[in-house]
Amino acid sequence: TQLLEQSPQFLSIQEGENLTVYCNSSSVFSSLQWYRQEPGEGPVLLVTVVTGGEVKKLKRLTFQFGDARKDSSLHITAAQPGDTGLYLCAGMTTDSWGKLQFGAGTQVVVTP
């Protein structure tokens, strides 16, 4: 059983469209991170959120941490082919300090 459930599992959109990826759990997280992974490579950190209700923006990417710190979302505005990749959320609870638990990921494909 995944501690973190990501949805959807797969998303295919056209360049210029918007998309949102969700990460949900029944556990409370002290911090939550989003990573992007490209084929043949390891995940690369995009953002860390630690405060309930926190919103962070990274160019066209907007990350939100739920008020109760149990869920998060990633929104991409005007997606580009370079946004293609596997997006992973990962959380750390107070009793698993130092150890991240990962969701299964959302595969995003942006076609020109």
Add this chain to the structure above:
Amino acid sequence: NAGVTQTPKFRVLKTGQSMTLLCAQDMNHEYMYWYRQDPGMGLRLIHYSVGEGTTAKGEVPDGYNVSRLKKQNFLLGLESAAPSQTSVYFCASSYHGGERIYGYTFGSGTRLTVV
């Protein structure tokens, strides 16, 4: 600045063979981790280390052993490989300063096939 380096990148083993996966980081990070990644299951923690000379079990430790003799190196061993250990293995390292959580830096992975 290499970050996290994993060797080898690819390996095919026969059932029952042994091997060691090597991970080296040059960022002076205290924490190091070994994960495996399987389709539809995300990254699962095998073993981790919070400092030189210390190791601990993660979520899926059976069939694996680790050692952290030097701060910069974290080795993952398979004593008797099984087909269920076919996977992509990732090493990661991180720094934790007090209560601040920093992101993981991952290596590029080792693709292992056990036949």
